[in-house]
Amino acid sequence: MNRYNRHIILSEIGQTGQEKLLNAKVLVVGAGGLGCPVLQYLAAAGIGTLGIIDFDVVETSNLQRQVLFGTSCLGQNKAEAAKKRLEDLNDEISIIAYPEKLTYQNAIDLFKQFDIIVDGSDNFETRYLVNDACIITNKPLVFAAIYKFEGQVSVFNYENGPSYRCLFPNSPKKDAVPNCSEMGVLGVLPGIVGSMQANEVLKIILGIGNVLSGKLLCYNALNSQTFILRINKSETEIAKVLKEQSDFHKKQLIENCDFITSEISIKDISTFENMQFIDVRELHELPKIESIHITSIPLSELENSINKIDTEKQKVVFCQSGIRSKQAVSILNKANIKNCYSLKEGVEQIIDAYEVLKTSQN
Amino acid sequence: MKITVKYFGMIAETTQCEEEIIDFSGNFISDFLKILHSKYPELKNKGFQVAQNQELVSLETGVTGGEIALLPPFAGG
Known part of the structure; x- marks a missing residue:
């Protein structure tokens, strides 16, 4: 002693x-x-x-x-x-x-x-x-x-x-x-x-x-x-x-790192080229997206699906209304994945923006 | 009456001072906060608790004078 x-x-x-x-x-x-x-x-x-x-x-x-x-x-x-x-x-x-x-x-x-x-x-x-x-x-x-x-x-x-x-x-x-x-x-x-x-x-x-x-x-x-x-x-x-x-x-813990979560508005997306769009809605959720090339990873599976994320491209994460996508970006940031943005709006606005962009290009 | 107001953490960053004296003539803590909200509109978006003379109080508590402190929660470790 x-x-x-x-x-x-x-x-x-x-x-x-x-x-x-x-x-x-x-x-x-x-x-x-x-x-x-x-x-x-x-x-x-x-x-x-x-x-x-x-x-x-x-x-x-x-x-x-x-x-x-x-x-x-x-x-x-x-x-x-x-x-x-x-x-x-x-x-x-x-x-x-x-x-x-x-x-x-x-x-x-x-x-x-x-x-x-x-x-x-x-x-x-x-x-x-x-x-x-x-x-x-x-x-x-x-x-x-x-x-x-x-x-x-x-x-x-x-x-x-x-x-x-x-x-x-x-x-x-x-x-x-x-x-x-x-x-x-x-x-x-x-x-x-x-x-x-x-x-x-x-x-x-x-x-x-x-x-x-x-x-x-x-x-x-x-x-x-x-x-x-x-x-x-x-x-x-x-x-x-x-x-x-x-x-x-x-109960589930929700990663909450909002102040470093980068958000992006649909208005600021001028191209769909060289970007990875990640849909974190559950697979059954509507509307389904067919026209745009997207990666679908439900939020619940994101932590185990990091390998599906393109580390080179800019990433826009979206969901129905911009809440889950924020959580998703926090998870990605924690996994040291850079250049991820949470879309402030939701899936409907992405589809609309894509249609507008396609029409203007034709 | 003259109230000494103390601000902590991120609240002090909003008010740009840690302490000030405010002349107040209303009744309740909620009235007092209205004055602070008009002086510092950003306070509306901040979470904090209010203490009067070092005791946690609610919005309905009467203002008795002395000292009022605004304490935000901290998360850091």
Whole structure:
């Protein structure tokens, strides 16, 4: 126990406290800007079982803030690369890497295996998924989120306290908030905010201090100001989640990266040459397109049909009305396929535009 | 009454300031937001919660004076 000597000699922790840490099981969702400092301090503190779930791989642009990774990790899965680094930091604990995406299908079974869930994800969809799964499995959620120079920290669902939905009931309107990891961020900010999350985890396990439950702490790195806001529990919001829990595993994550989704209007399409038109409607949907050469890939099959995408040509993705095509472009962008545009209008307008263009050429 | 308004995250980018004082004579938070919406039309498209004197409030809450803060959700990690 020499490793933990500086903990044990604190009267607030002692041998008993350190044993509590060693018996604790903490799951960290996302090994990114926030996840890295959280994991680093929790592993060093001797949390007995640390779970890490992340489907993403380490990229050069991550190294500015994701301090568990080095250049030798580029291209590796983040959960696995983090596990490797953390095992070197502390070989006396058990670290489990889940190199996969957190989904409505795997969240409940996964959360049940841990005592505390830490949210270090980078999009609203996952944040609401994590929150709702914590309500259903009754696990405390140590939350943090960052934006440029500012961070928000709170502990939700702790000892019957409020949840994230009691603060922000619904996922923001599309386009209202940029929600992709491509946002600029001061490198040290997730370090500070993630360390606050690690601190909350330790306080919960040790039962010391005041847990940041029922409060949202806002931190601004530029003026070093903190602002604490009181949040009341909304029984209605929590009841809604519990009421829908039987359908939880049927829900699907929608990739939501609207602010980088490029849209194109039919008016801006002046040629049908050298372009790939991708129809993401389901195969049975009408009207069918016969006159124009198109590639038909229903949205549900897109992720597994990336090989049908022409990497050379400009791509215009369309559906019935321009909603699914936006999701499709997000999926393609995630798969590193460039030059994809979502058609603002829909299939009918494509057919009309093609007819007009053909007539004018004849 | 004079209200100190605090803006966070992307809301502060819209208002181009983090804090300002606004003279207000209405009753409810919804009235107060109307003033902000006319001053900053772009706010209508932004999602945020309102806190009065560091407590989350709804549109129907009465304005009591002091400080009102506009907090947007952040997604980044």
